[in-house]
Amino acid sequence: MDISDVHxxxxxxxxERDWNQFHTPxxxxxxxxxxxxxxxxxxxxxxxxDVRAFAATDAGREALADELADVFTYLVEVANSLxxxxxxxxxxxxxxxxxxYPVELSxxxxxxxxxxxxxx
Numbered sequence: 774m775d776i777s778d779v780h781x782x783x784x785x786x787x788x789e790r791d792w793n794q795f796h797t798p799x800x801x802x803x804x805x806x807x808x809x810x811x812x813x814x815x816x817x818x819x820x821x822x823d824v825r826a827f828a829a830t831d832a833g834r835e836a837l838a839d840e841l842a843d844v845f846t847y848l849v850e851v852a853n854s855l856x857x858x859x860x861x862x863x864x865x866x867x868x869x870x871x872x873x874y875p876v877e878l879s880x881x882x883x884x885x886x887x888x889x890x891x892x893x
Contacts, residue, residue, distance in 0.1 A: 776860050780853055783846055798854045805847035812840035 787793045815836055816824045827833035852859040873886040882889070 776849060779846065779849055783850055784853075796850060796854060798851060801847055801851045801854055805844065805851055808840060808843040808847055812837070812844055815840060 784793075787796060815827070815833075819827065828837050849859060852862065874889070878889045878891070879886075
């Protein structure tokens, strides 16, 4: 997937409807939070196995895909509204996490980096 293609489609969609005036970082972030809540609602009170079973149904897969798409599109728009290259930010963050969680210290562990031997 090309994030710039997603951004271009979202920008055209908003342009056609004159919605860019509402797409401030704050408004987009609040919309993102709402969509994360809708995604969480689909999983609330279900075990991990129940969520996987729900995702295996046509209706469940569609509902989850719709909410994931909403979360992703708002995330892309927040980043763009702030002038942040989301793709570059993700790669930079993976690099930072790799330094904080070296394989030899973190493999198979869910400990926070500060709790790993030598963690800061």
